[in-house]
Structures are given as C-alpha cells and as structure tokens.
Amino acid sequence: MLLSSHARQGDQETIARAARSTGRRALDAALVFAVMSALCVYGSWKVLTAPNTLYPGGIDGMGHLLKVKVVADRWERLEFTDWFPYWYNGSTTIQYYPPLAVWVPAAVQLLAGNVFLTFKILAMTCTVGGGAAAAAAATKAGVSRVGSIVAGALYAAGPYTLFTVYSDNTLGRILSLPLYPLLLGALLDLDRQPCGRHWAKSVVFALLLVLGHAMHAYILAICLGVVLVALGVAAPRAGRSLVLMASVAVESLLLAAFWAVPGATQWETPGVPWAPPERVAASSLDTAILGDLAHRFGPVFLAAAVTACLLLPIDRVKRRLHLSFAAGFALTASLCAGPSNPVYRLVPLNASLSPLKFINAAYLPAAILVGIALDRCCDSLRGPGGRRIAAALPVAVLAAFLLVDVAAARRDLPGPYAAADIQPLVSLVPVAPGGPFQNGRIATELPRSDSHQAYFPVERGLNMAGGWNLEGTPHTRTFHKHNIAYPEGFPEYVLRNWNLWNCRSALFEWEYDSLRLVLEEAGWRRVAGTPRHALYVNDAPQSYLMILGTDAIAIGRSSFYVSRLLPWVTEGRNPDPLSYPWEYLSMFKTVFLYDIPDVGAPRLEAFVRRLLGAGKRVVIDLSASGIPRMFGVLKSDVEVPPDLVLEPSAGSPYSDRFTLKMTKGAGAAYDGLDEAWMSAWVNGTNVQVSGVRRLPEGEVYFTGLHVPRLAAPSFKEAARAILEPLLAPGESAARGGPRAFRPSRIEWRPDGLEFSYESAVAVPLLVSVTYTPRWKCLVDERPASLYNHEDLVAMILPAGQHSARLRYGRSEATVAGWALTATGLAAAPVCWLCVRRGSRRRLSRLPGGS
Numbered sequence: 001m002l003l004s005s006h007a008r009q010g011d012q013e014t015i016a017r018a019a020r021s022t023g024r025r026a027l028d029a030a031l032v033f034a035v036m037s038a039l040c041v042y043g044s045w046k047v048l049t050a051p052n053t054l055y056p057g058g059i060d061g062m063g064h065l066l067k068v069k070v071v072a073d074r075w076e077r078l079e080f081t082d083w084f085p086y087w088y089n090g091s092t093t094i095q096y097y098p099p100l101a102v103w104v105p106a107a108v109q110l111l112a113g114n115v116f117l118t119f120k121i122l123a124m125t126c127t128v129g130g131g132a133a134a135a136a137a138a139t140k141a142g143v144s145r146v147g148s149i150v151a152g153a154l155y156a157a158g159p160y161t162l163f164t165v166y167s168d169n170t171l172g173r174i175l176s177l178p179l180y181p182l183l184l185g186a187l188l189d190l191d192r193q194p195c196g197r198h199w200a201k202s203v204v205f206a207l208l209l210v211l212g213h214a215m216h217a218y219i220l221a222i223c224l225g226v227v228l229v230a231l232g233v234a235a236p237r238a239g240r241s242l243v244l245m246a247s248v249a250v251e252s253l254l255l256a257a258f259w260a261v262p263g264a265t266q267w268e269t270p271g272v273p274w275a276p277p278e279r280v281a282a283s284s285l286d287t288a289i290l291g292d293l294a295h296r297f298g299p300v301f302l303a304a305a306v307t308a309c310l311l312l313p314i315d316r317v318k319r320r321l322h323l324s325f326a327a328g329f330a331l332t333a334s335l336c337a338g339p340s341n342p343v344y345r346l347v348p349l350n351a352s353l354s355p356l357k358f359i360n361a362a363y364l365p366a367a368i369l370v371g372i373a374l375d376r377c378c379d380s381l382r383g384p385g386g387r388r389i390a391a392a393l394p395v396a397v398l399a400a401f402l403l404v405d406v407a408a409a410r411r412d413l414p415g416p417y418a419a420a421d422i423q424p425l426v427s428l429v430p431v432a433p434g435g436p437f438q439n440g441r442i443a444t445e446l447p448r449s450d451s452h453q454a455y456f457p458v459e460r461g462l463n464m465a466g467g468w469n470l471e472g473t474p475h476t477r478t479f480h481k482h483n484i485a486y487p488e489g490f491p492e493y494v495l496r497n498w499n500l501w502n503c504r505s506a507l508f509e510w511e512y513d514s515l516r517l518v519l520e521e522a523g524w525r526r527v528a529g530t531p532r533h534a535l536y537v538n539d540a541p542q543s544y545l546m547i548l549g550t551d552a553i554a555i556g557r558s559s560f561y562v563s564r565l566l567p568w569v570t571e572g573r574n575p576d577p578l579s580y581p582w583e584y585l586s587m588f589k590t591v592f593l594y595d596i597p598d599v600g601a602p603r604l605e606a607f608v609r610r611l612l613g614a615g616k617r618v619v620i621d622l623s624a625s626g627i628p629r630m631f632g633v634l635k636s637d638v639e640v641p642p643d644l645v646l647e648p649s650a651g652s653p654y655s656d657r658f659t660l661k662m663t664k665g666a667g668a669a670y671d672g673l674d675e676a677w678m679s680a681w682v683n684g685t686n687v688q689v690s691g692v693r694r695l696p697e698g699e700v701y702f703t704g705l706h707v708p709r710l711a712a713p714s715f716k717e718a719a720r721a722i723l724e725p726l727l728a729p730g731e732s733a734a735r736g737g738p739r740a741f742r743p744s745r746i747e748w749r750p751d752g753l754e755f756s757y758e759s760a761v762a763v764p765l766l767v768s769v770t771y772t773p774r775w776k777c778l779v780d781e782r783p784a785s786l787y788n789h790e791d792l793v794a795m796i797l798p799a800g801q802h803s804a805r806l807r808y809g810r811s812e813a814t815v816a817g818w819a820l821t822a823t824g825l826a827a828a829p830v831c832w833l834c835v836r837r838g839s840r841r842r843l844s845r846l847p848g849g850s
Helices: 002-043 061-076 099-112 115-140 145-156 159-168 171-192 196-212 214-233 238-255 299-310 316-335 342-346 355-380 383-411 456-460 491-500 513-521 559-565 601-613 716-727 731-735 812-845
Strands: 441-445 503-509 525-529 533-537 545-547 552-555 569-571 590-594 617-621 633-636 643-648 658-661 669-671 675-682 685-695 698-703 745-749 752-759 763-770 775-779 782-784 787-789 792-797 800-808
Touching (some): 002 115, 002 145, 061 099, 061 115, 061 171, 099 115, 099 171, 099 196, 115 145, 115 159, 115 171, 115 355, 145 355, 145 383, 159 171, 159 355, 159 383, 171 196, 171 214, 171 238, 196 214, 196 238, 196 812, 214 316, 214 355, 316 342, 316 355, 355 383, 491 513, 503 513, 513 533, 559 569, 559 590, 559 716, 590 716, 601 698, 617 716, 658 716, 698 716, 775 792, 792 800
Parallel strands (some): 441 503, 552 590, 590 617, 617 698
Antiparallel strands (some): 503 533, 525 533, 633 669, 643 658, 643 675, 685 698, 752 800, 775 800, 787 792
C-alpha cells in the first residue's frame, strides 16, 4: 500500500514537472517570437507601412512577383501549366526560379489577393521564423535561453539579411532564412542521436532548402558543410558520422532531381537572360567594406562573433560543437573577400558566385557564437553586482545592435519605388485593352538608373492588365548573351533585337543619342521625354509571329561579335557547327564559322563540302580555333604589330587599304590560299590575311586577325567594311528586320498557342517566345521540328492551308529528373531503416540496454 502511494506520488510529480517544462517551453517560444517580431517590424517598417497598391522595388522582385500572381490566377481557374508567357520572353515557371520560390508565394497570393501584401506576409513570416529557428538551433548547440534569443535576433534582423530580403526581393532566398537554421538544428539532433526520425527530418529540410533557392542553398551548404565536417572529424566514430551526413545530402538531392536536373543544371538551355560570371572583385568584402556599403555587413555583429571565437568555453561537452561553429564561421566569412582569398578559388563554381552572399551563410554560426560569448561573459560574473550586469548585458547587446546595425539597414531599406521622374512618361505609353500579347513588349534601357526605374512598367500593370509583356533589360543587365539590347556603340543591334522581340515601346536615357537616331530612321516615333529619358513608340503592326528572312548565320564561341557588328547576321547559340539541324541551316545563304571548337578537321571539311554542295557561301576564321589546317590552308600565327596595314590585291572585292590598331600577338594569317584578297607586311614578310580556297564543290572564303573583335565603336566601321563583302548582305539587311506573319486565326493558351494559316510557299517562321526543348509543335496534328533561333522558337511551316499548335511539355531532362526522384523515393525507406537499426544496435550496447 505504501509502495503504491509512493508510486502515485512519483507519477504526480513527474506529470507536474512535465507540465512545468511544457509551460516554460511555451513561454520561451512566446518570448522568442515577441522579440523577433519587434525587431523585424522595426527594421521593415518602411515596407510594411507602404500602400499595397505598389510593387516592391528590387532586382528580381517585380518579375518574380508577376510570375507568382500569374500562377496564383491560374490555380484559381484550376490551370496548372508550367509555361509563364510574360517575363523573360516566356519561360517555365519553375526553371529559372525553383518550385518553392513560386508555389509557396502563389499559395499566399491566393489568400492575400495582392502581390505587395503577399510579399509583406512572406518577408515577415520568414524573417521572424528564421530568428525563431536560429534561436532553437542555438539552444541545441548548448546556448542558454537568453543567449539563444540574442542569437536569433541577430540572425533575423541582421542588416545584410534585411537588405537582401528587401533589395533583391528574391522570394526563394527569403524562404531559406528559416530553412537554414531548421536544417542545422535537425543535423545537430542527428549528430547527437542518430535515429530514423532525425535522419528523415534532416532530409526534408535539406530538400526544402534546395527547392527554395538552389544557388543560395549551395552557398549556405558550404558553410554548413564546414561545420559538419568539423563535427564529424571530432566525433568518436568520425567515419560513421560523416557517412550519415553525406547520406542526407545525397538523398535530398535525389528527391529534388525532378526540378534540379532541368532547372539548376540548365540542361534544357532555356535561353532566359543569363549574366556572365559575377564580377567578383566588384562585389566582394574587399571593395564593399571600404565603400558606402560597409554598414550592411554589421561591423558590430561580426566583431562580436570574432570576440566569441576567443571566448569559447573549454568544457569537454561543448568544445567539439562550439569549435565546429567557429571553423564554419571563420572559413565562410573569409570567403567574402572573393578571389583575393586563395581558398575562394578552390570552391566549385566560384566564378558564378557573388562573394558577398557568403555573408548570409556566415550569419548563422556568427549569431550562435555571439550567444556563446554572451553566456561565457555572464557565467564569469559573480556576486550581486555581477548578476545585475549579467541581466543587463543581453539587453545592452540588443540595444547596440538595434542602434548601430538595424537602424542603418532600416535607413537604406529600398522598399517600394514610385519612380516619380518616370511616371509622366509611363502615362503616355499607348495601351490597347486586352490580355497578354495584345500590345507587344516594352523595352527599357536604363543601365545607369536604379532598378526601380527599369521596372517602371510593372507599377502600372503593363505586363498583365494592359496586355504588355515586359522585356528589355529587366535586371538592368545589358549583357549581350540573352537580353535584347547592347546599347553602347551598337544601336543597329539594339533595333534589330527589339524587332525580333516584338518591342512596341522603348524608354531609354538620353545618353544614347546614336540609338535615338537609328530609331527615328527606322520609323519609331518619339512620344515624350524628360531631361534624362526618352519614350519612343514603334507604330508598325506588332506580331509575335514573324517571317525569318535572315541571310547569314555566324557559328562559334565568339559569334556574338559578328551579330553585334552586322545586325542582319544571326548569332548561332551553339558553338559546334555539327550540332545544327540541316533543315535549319538550309534557311541561310551564308555560314560564317568563327572561333569554332576543334571537333576534328575531317568532319568539319565534310560539313563545309555539304554546305557548298547545297549552294551555300562558307566563310571561315581560324584565328581562335585549335584547328591548324583546313582544305590545305595552314593557319600561320604571326606576331602582329600594333599598327597593321592591310593591302587589297587586284581583283579582290576591296578597293581601300585598312589600318588596324591590333593587340600585339593577336590574330592569325594563312598559307595556301588560292587567291589572297588582303595581305599585310609583318617583319618584312608578306602574309595572307583574307582570300579564297577553291574546291570542286565551290569556293571557301578565309579571313583572319579576329576581325569581328575589332568591333569596338572606334574600329567597327573598318571591321564592317572587311566582313560585309564576305558575308554578302541580302534583302533582309536592306529590309531592316523580319516581316510580320499574319495567320488567319491565332489563339494564345495557358500552355502555348494555336494558329491557322494559308501560304503558297514554305514559311520560315520565328515565334517571339523563348526556346526550350520543352516546346513541342504539331502541324495538322503531325509532329514538326522546332529550332533555337537566338533563343527564340523557329520552325518551317509547309506550304498550303494548315493549322499549327505549340505546346509546352516535357523534355529528356524532365524525364531524367523524375527518374532520379523516383530512385530517391525508393531509397528513402531503405536508408531510414538502416539508420533506425543502427541506432537500436548502439542503444543495445549501452549499459542497461536490452
């Protein structure tokens, strides 16, 4: 009886302790969320109080939010197609950005019904949730309750965190804020207690992080990897620990393969605007810390983290964990220096990374280290006075952080932009009522302005409500590869691409006087202007379907130089000439092989002979190629003097001599031409620079010296005069652009388009929509071929009366991705059972284990 009473009393005490523990945890959670919410509201006040009629200004935010709105609108109509017809000239909704970056905001948009409100909800939820998750991870790292709250606050309201959220507006990066510490906490649990539940939780968070923003997840994973490797190396059974962590990474990547294979790998070559490798020297801590951006990196915050490394507790239980955080922070923070840090060059894909983004990765271990240092300082204080100081110390740290870092970030928070100086021009853009594809596209050329000015059409809703499709340079990135303009010095190239991309209006800065003159000559009409900007309108009939009449194509790694110099020359997107379908090449009269890869001279010679046999003109420049000889013509590299005089020969198409300012050692000359058209004297020797090699199938024209690369504004006239006789401009060059193709019926659908037409001859057609292998075409319900024409869809329509249908479907990359995801799904239960059994075996070996 007495034993039973004691047992009942013991049970009641256990229940009471559990209740008190649950209550404390609930109180702790409430306190954490209260502190995080207060800090994030203060730091985000400028955005939170802005009217919901605006869009948030940012590098990627407006286009991304447009995509979110379109997807949400489709979901509301129970349409689930993956084609996004607006931004980036039409592309997949989850390729350039990962699925969660679209799906999660779209779900919020369905409830909020307002894009800016959707952004506010996501930004606040993720920053507050990120702080709470960071506090939880700090607790698992052995930090006290107060220290964990401070660590979470530093992570959530860090100046660079706020600036990233509200400047870039990249929603996938916002989602990574809570996912990163959640994954870290799950992995710490897995390290402490390897079991199936913790393994599965780690896989889920890793999967979500990849599907939220793959590149940002990669940068975060570098820091996390350092922490985990340090943990594993110091573990009693290092091999087991590292294998366990590696299995989490492999399994999560397999499960994400359905998106990652076609998306992150860019296997499908979607042709969306792509920036060359980041200019790391201009975006690393080396330069930014000396400029006006220094406050964004939290000098107080990072200094406190460095101090924390010096105050690490030395007790054996926590030492392994805390030293691993110090290693992760030290290495990741050092990577922010960019290429000046030798270790940075060892990071895979480092040329495509922005070093400053490593600050995001360093923030979490730095925040936890600050919490550790705070605990260490509080523990060292003894006596009544010391306890008061220990109680006030966390408040002082947060106050200093609030005044020095968060306040600085809050002052510079980009927020929504009204673009007041542009709005009068925007109001004059002619708008025809209707849905998408009713007005063509609007081009913006504002690389010297802030991103909000480049995005001005979105604020008026020209993308959707007015039927506009924003193009131009949506990032203000005027890189030549995929955007539709390269303004400085090459206005004809701008005009040609605006025609291809069906631009009906253009806003640009007055600095581009040459562009203005070319537009006026082509019939564009100036509508209005400001002291800095001009608005022009193209009154020609708009069409997303155009007849391709191009005469020449340049193929090779440097084909862009040719198309920039001679806008009527098509830029071949694939440098390998053997990769092009013959039906597509048959549309061109001239093929220029420039800076081609060495795929074997015999194969190239056979390819050229076939072109000649079909009546094509072939021009070859071997200057940058690794091919030493073709058709008996030997490339002779010469030491080119700075001032080179090219002399025309009798009977050549040239009548003038050319003086070129060459880079010493550049270019190639030739030996073995049947007839030299141009030659130059180099060190007393006359070398052949341009001429003809005669074959049974026809004549092959050779040119050297990297002439297309002379296409700087000061040399482009000479380079153009040298190339034009070889590339033989035809009627399309005189016409100034493609002609509109008028189908008898056209219907744009959420998953593509349909049209009917009648033509007496076959029509090479350009569809002003971004090419990807996902596009499939049917003509009279029979499969037809599609081609990549400068990242737009091209096809050859047969003569007669037909109906054509384009649908956005799947590609080989899509199938491969889903196959790998299926493999991951099949492997998941097996891995879970292995981890679970291993955990049970370890428990059975413990004293008292069964």
